[in-house]
Amino acid sequence: MKKPITLLSALALCAAFAAPVFAADHTFGSGPDYDSVFGKPTGYDEPVTGDPQASNERRNKDAAHNPPPYFYGSGDIPTDPSSPYHDNTPNGAGGGSSGVTELPAAPGLLPSASAGVTQNTAPKYYADGSIGTLCVTKTKKTIKVYEGEDLSNLAKGAGHFVSTSAWDGNAAFAGHNRGGSAHFSFVKDLEVGDTVTYTTPYGARTYAVYGKVKIGEYDSSGLGWSADNILSLITCVENTPEQRFLVQAREVV
Secondary structure, three states: OOOHHHHHHHHHHHHHHHHOOOOOOOOOOOOHHHHHHHHOOOOOOOOOOOHHHOOOOOHHHHHOOOOOOOOOOOOOOOOOOOOOOOOOOOOOOOOOOOOOOOOOOOOOOOOOHHHHHHHHOOOOEEEEEEEEEEEOOOOOOOEEEEOOOOHHHHOOEEEOOOOOOOOOEEEEEEOOOOOOOOOOOHHOOOOOOOOEEEEEOOOOEEEEEEEEEEEEEOOOOHHOOOOOOOOEEEEOOEEEEEEEEEEEEEOOO
């Protein structure tokens, strides 16, 4: 009687091993479509069409390396020269335009005579919210300076680049060249030797223009550190949106 039972057990075991094995079905019978819920994946490299500055769809790899140009958008433009989003290599210097003087070599390593042991770089404010005034000898024009190069400041005067010094070293400013807020319309007419006086709560200094150049709209080389006391004035080039005028003046001592 034992042999039939053993034979039946062996046949049952073989049948178990011979049964086909099916993979588990992990698909969902119902539910929202993936694309409708999660949208387009962010890691795509589709060509950019239209104006990339006016769209929020730009996600190709080089997008982070192109900062907005000066005076574009609503202000608060990142201008820290140490930022990885800025290329400090001059872009289009000279511009190929007659009457534009190439800038000389970088200022010397010794500070100007009026600079103290401690560098004063932070802005100090007047009661009206300004941090100083620029007075152009050639035109007798006086422009108030406000902290920050955002558009609200450019509408009422010059905007000080917050990444630069407000007094000792390189103090850089932006202003409009045309329109109802053309406070920097004089910049394009400055020539080597012309003087500008900058007055702040720290005191007053007179600077003489030593160079004027056209630079690209993304060029932030005019915002670099200087051991000399200099002014850097930046404004648009009329009818040439991809360029800017950069005029630099050194303290007269």
